[in-house]
Amino acid sequence: LTFIMSFSYHSLAPTLANAGENSCVLEASVDVIVEVWDVDDQGNKGYRIWKGTIKQGQHKRIESQQGQIRYAQTTVMDENEPLSGDVDRSCHNGQIIGVP
Structure with a gap:
């Protein structure tokens, strides 16, 4: 009798491979x-x-100068719609940032 166990580790700050030191990835949960x-x-x-x-x-890779970004967003798919928020986030080593 053989038991096979599988473990999955999910970091609190997941990353994507081949990322630069001051890069991050925006990942959209909705358009x-x-x-x-x-x-x-x-x-x-x-x-x-x-x-x-x-x-x-989908994802969008972002390269920052200082390893820190700010972003604003909207889920209303109209280029004339004002964006909301002024979110400040670190941007290092391909860290995934969920938007919105």
């Missing part, structure tokens, strides 16, 4: 429009890194 900014040395919103739509279940 979402997102705008992402770098954070400057003082922690203020800096240059815009990316703006676009991420479809449900």
Whole structure:
């Protein structure tokens, strides 16, 4: 009689392979429009890194300068819809950030 056990480990901060030190991945749980900014040395919103739509279940890799980003989002699929939020998150080693 043989028992085979399988273990699965899920980190509190999952990552994707082949990630740069100051990179992260936005993962959409629903269709979402997102705008992402770098954070400057003082922690203020800096240059815009990316703006676009991420479809449900899809990913968008983000490269930051400081390893910190801010983002705003909306689930209303209209480019004229204002985005909400000013979320501040670390962006390191391919860390996955769920949006919205």
